[in-house]
Each structure stands twice: as C-alpha cells, then as structure tokens.
Amino acid sequence: MPPKHTRPQLVWSEKYTRPHTAPRTLVEQRALSHQATDDRPDAPRENLLIQGDNLLALEALEPQYAARIKCVFIDPPYNTGQTFEHYDDDVAHARWLSMMRDRLVVLHRLLAEDGSIWITIDDHEAHYLKVLADEVFGRANFIGTVVWEKADSPRMDAQFLSSRHDFVLVYSKNREHASFNPLPVTELPKHYNRRDDNGRAYYLKPLRAMGGQGETRAARPNLYFSMTAPDGTEVYPKRQDGTDGAWRWSREKVARESARIEWTRSRGRGWSPNYRIYAKTNQTRPPESIWFHTDVGSNRTSKAEVKRVLPDAAPFGTPKPEALLQRILHIATDPGDLVLDSFAGSGTTGAVAHKMGRRWILVELGAHCLTHTHPRMVRVVDGEDPGGISAAVDWRGGGGFRFFHLAPSASRSEPTGS
Template structure:
C-alpha cells in the first residue's frame, strides 16, 4: 500500500481515477465527496446494505422503521446514480423483507424502464428444518442500469458440462455438434410441409407446430449435412448445431445456484482466513462477486461498493484487474477490511485467487473522512465516569459545533440536574451532550481545513488537496 503523499496523482490528465480508494466514513457524505471528481466514471456499483431485519447482523442500525430505511436507501441511491457511467449498472443484494419496496424505490430513482432483472441467489446449501414457515435459502440481487439501452451483460464462460453435450456420431469434419429441435411451437404456413427420412418414414409437424425452416431452407440444410435422422436414418429430423459455431459464452440466467457462485458458509470461511472473529453473519462469497463483476465490467473499469463490510467486492475487483472504491463507516474497517485488502496485495490464495491465477501486487490508498463533531460523539459514548464526561464537555465548549438553539449558560444549569434539582445519571448526561451537537458538522469541511482551531496536519492537507486537485 503506497504512501499517498508520494504516490502518483489520484487522477490522470483526463480526470480519470488512477488509484484504488478505501475510505472510512459516513457513506452518504463520502459519496457526495466523490461526486465532483467521479461523476459519470463508475461502471459497476454493488452494495449489500442493511436488510432492515432487526438482527443487526451488519453492525449498522439494522432495525430501522420501514420509512426510515427507505429514506436511508433513497438518499444513497440518488447520489450513486450520478456516479455511474451512462453504460453503468448497479446490483443490490436484499432479502424478502424489503425486496418489493426496494424495487419500487429503484424504479423511482433509476426509472422503471431501466430495470434489468431480479436475480435469485441460492445462499444456503442445506434446508433449515426448524424454520417456522419456509426454509429461507435465497436472497435477491436487484439489477438496474443507468440507461438500459446502453448496457449489455458480458457472456459467462461456457462450462465443460455444457460442452460435454456435443458429440460427433457421424464423424462430421466440422467437429462436435448436438441435435436441436427442428420444430417450432406455432403454425407458420411456410413451415407446413412433409419430410421423408432416408428410410422412407413420413414426418409432418404435429398440430399447432411447424418446421423452423421453409422447404427450400430445409433442402439447403440437407445438402449441407446439417439434418440428422438418427443412426438408422429413421428418426424425426433434427438440426445439427456445431460447437465451433456457438457463441464464446452463454447469456446469464436469473437463478444462481450455490454450486456455481458459492454460499454463505463459503463466505464465512473466506473471512476467517484473515480474521478469526465472527463479525459478519451474512458475508458474500468471492465467487458471487466474481460473477457480478464479470457480467458488468471489463478490465480497468471502476467498481464501487459503499456498504463494503468485510471488503469482498474490492478484494475480487482487485484480483480481476478492475479499479475500485470501497466505503465503510464502521471501525472494523481497520481490523478486518483493511487487513484483508493488504493480504490481497500480498497474494493470498483464498476465494477466487487460484481460479484467476492471482499472484498479488497493485496498490490502494486508505484514508478517512476527518471527524469533527463525530469525534466528540465517540468521546461521549466512551466516557466511563462523570469526570471523563466533564472533560469531554469542556473540550466541546471550546471547539464543537452546536445546534443553533444551544445556549451555554442555560445548558450548564440543566446539564447536571433535572427540573426537580435531582442529579441525573451518566447515561442521561451523555444523551444531553450528544443532543446539542450539530449533526451537519460530523466531519470537517474541506473549506475549513486551514483554520488552526481544527488542527489539520500538513499531511492531511496535502492528501486532501491531491484528491480535489487544489
């Protein structure tokens, strides 16, 4: 990982991002911070947001009321859309709890005409026999394009299983082939004619069907040895489809089996390779992200995940030769996410590494949005005694941004005693202190960094100026 102050510029002369970015901070503010430099540059956004289940499995407030959760998502999706290229696409993992509502919300943000598909991922390999109603074994992945007419998915590689269906029983010099149906499921007058097999069997299309070709077209296929009547020459005719003539890949299906893209237990094992703690209940396997990134991007495209979690999206993007941006606000970014990505640079062999022949290398820049009022909030929450809390308040009184209605004299009277002149508890004092802080000043604005009160280091100033091109 480079020292950002000595590395190449964040952007080239054309304004294109040249560095991979790992950012700690509120994802909504981070997205807005990126907008001026990165609007219209991101090819793929993948997010695995809090599912609003009440389980708190993502270490966020995963228990919003329904309307708050939708507002939370709407604010972030709107700015995310601005970051997408015109041929960009977004994939969002979600469960049944909010899937239908998220689809309608994304219709509003991206336009219903830009809905691509609702993919089904089989996330579990075994049934949950103690389930009260049904054994939940899938998640949804909702896909929208910024402009559907400008985006097409890349084909998936053909598998050995697919190719094994091709044989060559008649030793055709064109190689392996498989028999395809010559019938179509509707009646076209041009396809209603009689075929006589080499052994004299008369074949007519069943009622309601017709041949896929005209009589003249059929005769041309026979002349080119593209019709198969079976080894004895007496079967219903079929058309020969040669392996050498099929597309190099296959169009993605909408149901993704765990045998193809992994399951939750695979993902947990991948995370435990570099961290033994159990922090994430539902991480996503690298093979799942490999498929999404393969379908949606090409080499050097930018991939963004602003609900990064354990870092799977960025780890896979790095191994696949994509540029990436990851945003995470929780403190585990330092112990887990950052550690994981350093392991990737060092050539770790978990996840998809062997499949893509990953040997290590590359770089990224890690930085944080500089805290301001958030710094005081954390100090308040961590205070263990009244004395510690008083120390925090004294520092706040000199430096914090307070809400417009805050009156220092009135506040000091109410800070330690309630309306009945009774002493208030430590937790009650914490709540009072947090309530007077201005939530619009959780992080320090770029315009204020030269103010000596905020103690911004020269290195921090240099990094900020390098990013914003100042």
C-alpha cells in the same frame, strides 16, 4: 411541505426530512496506503479505501467521480430487527428508508451513463427498496431481480418457510446506454449428446419438416423428393399419418451439407435422415435470474473465505462469496472499469475487483475497516489471499490502494495526501 406528486409513490414519516451535511474532505493516511513490492504491470492501482460515514464519503467523491462509476455493488443493512439498537419496527423502517434514499441519490449521480447498480436485500425490505429505487433510478431503468440461493441447506427449525435466498435488485443509470456481458458456457446443455470423429459436440434434428403448414407436400412440392439411405433404400418424407410431407432442406442444400446428414434406423419405421447441429465454440449465454449456490457460492462459502484470509479476525456476519461478486462484475464491467461499494464490510467487492483487474473504491464506517477490510486488501495486493477466485483468475498479487479518512472541512476537495 411535501411536494405534490401525480404518480403513486412510497411515503414514510421522515421522507421529506433531508440531512444537512457539511462538506467533508478526504485525507490520505499514507501509513495505511499500500503498494505491492513485486508489482504486476497490469494490476490495478488507482484504488481508494475510505473509512468514514458513507454518505459523507460519497458526497466528497462527487467532484472527482461524478458520472464515472461503471458498477455500484452494495450490501446494505437488511433491517431485520438487529440493525438498530432499541428496535422499533415503525421507527427503524422509516430511518432505514431515509438512510437508503439519501445514499441512492448520491450513488445515482456517481454512476456513469452506461453504469449499473446491484443491491442485495432480503424479504424484510426488498419490496420497499424496489419502490424506493424506482423513484431514484426510474422504473424504466429497472433491469430485473436476481434470486441468489444463499443457503446450501434448509433450516429445519423454521416456523413457516425456510428462507434460502436473497434478492439482488439491478438498475441501469440509463437503459438506452446499458450493456451487459454474457456469461461463458462452461457446460453444454445435455441434448448435445453426441461427438463426431473430431470430438465436436452435436445433437440430431429430423430432416423432415414438422409442424406448421410447410410440412406437407402440397405446401412445399419442391421439398418432396427421395433420399438414398445407407442400404440403398429410397426414402421419402412421410408424415405421422402416412401422407406425403416435405424435407426441411432443398436438393441443393442436401448435396451441399451431406457431411452433416446422419441416418438412424428404428424398428418398424425404417430409415430416417437427420442433420447435425453443432455446439458453438466459445459459446455464451445471457445471465439468468436465478443463481444457485453451486455456481456462485453461499453464505457458508463466504464465511469460510473470510476466515481463510483473516484467520485471527472476529467472524464477519454476512459476507458475500467471491464467486457471486465475480459473476456480477463479469456481467457489468470490463477490465479497467471503476467499481464502487459504499457498504464495504469485509472487503469482498474490492478483493474480487482487484483480482479481476477493475479499479475500485470501498467505503466502510466502523472498526471493520481496520480489522477486516484493510488487512484483507493488503493480503490481496501482496498475493497472500489464495482463496475465493484467486486460482480461477490466476491471481498472484500486485497493484495497490490509497487509504483515506474523512476530516472536517469547510469546503469539498478532491482526494489529497496528508
């Protein structure tokens, strides 16, 4: 019997059918665990790569990792019609929603109070996933939606719209405890178009007050006084209509900040005093909601990265570029934090987390775990992955990971060696 709800909710045919999963044990396959021979002391070690159904694996992780994960990143199936064999939109849609709901519920329990989850999705299920995630994480904990430009060129054969983006839904476990790192400013805004004798960037702002009631002499009589231009001319603050205006600074501040004052001269208007606004050193900015492929890579970028590190492996469908994960992990985590990806695929999340000094847990069900995820992580640990963000973070190898599989068990347990 469906429970009674007073709030609007998403309803589908299998919503109230929950899987009955028997507790499972994580058993280490030490032959597949890997440690760097020439290790770095700062490289992450407490990492897990798990092969098996991700719902069972997540439940098996709960006793040890509940409320400990700082960042969850998942790239689940998009349910585009290719995910399910014998595709029926209504049936597959309901199955997909149930699959996502069951996993999000456990991921919510694994997240730390100050943690966040980042979920990639496209137009097929994005809006349903948003409502579903609202139910699991709470609408108040919705941080926002990132639009990632996944394609670096349009599709000329598109029937209606050439789709060039995916979404990344971002939720916090508890918004009151969440905190994100700002992004470094690598390029100054274009209006910082001048340099002083020491090479510091700045732009000019008129010293005359403009706009509002404070720009008139009548309103600010103490800010109406003369300033001496480079040719000895006495200059007063005048408004566009010729009436008396006011300066932004007092006489005392003009004297104190004289090194920042720069005069310009225009034909017909004479001299005008301006003041320099310098760019801050180590400047940062809050993350924006549109991420371009020129900054974080595209699908083409990611396929090339996987091909470079795994040249003999079959092409992987839709991996994500390392720069995209680097930005997410920079925003959501600090070195040493624990990152979880339960749809590990080609292992990009683990590769980037490892190179950035984060601890990680990856879960992958299929053969991809042995053909893509495991060999990629071995190469990362051994310093044999020169692509992706390796050069940017000066990655040369180190650390290691333990490999686990799911075994039938009558009781839950922490990861143990076989």
